[in-house]
Amino acid sequence: MGRRGGFTLLEVLVALAILSVAVVTMIQLFGQGLRLLKVSGDYQQAVLLADQKAREVETVHEETETGPPGEIFQWERRVTVMPVPEELSVSGLAPVRLYRVTVQVRWGGRSVEVATLRTAREPLPQ
DSSP: OOOOSSOOHHHHHHHHHHHHHHHHHHHHHHHHHHHHHHHHHHHHHHHHHHHHHHHTOOSOOOEEEEOOTTSSSEEEEEEEEEOOOGGGOOTTSOOEEEEEEEEEEEETTEEEEEEEEEEEEOOOOO
8 A cells, every 4th residue: 555645643743742832932922021011011100100209399398208108109209408519609699409309119029219400599698
């Protein structure tokens, strides 16, 4: 009897093994992509919150403020006085104070920090 065209059982098993390894790898890659998408979304939310809290400072004076407990994103805002070099001072005008505003946002073992500088004039002595 002549040999008919077709696949042997061994060839089919090898093809299924290769296909199953490829499918499992693709599923793991898609899962990792979804995890990275979630993490990047969390970072984006944290940076937006930190930027918002840094911009909310209206009256500039030294302080430390924290967000309400129990939320997913915990934040802490610190305002500190920075020294202004003499070369940058203008005589005859009210002295300028330089403040550093730092906002740190923490969530799930991760954190992000945003910092900026603000200026404010001190009132002239009467």
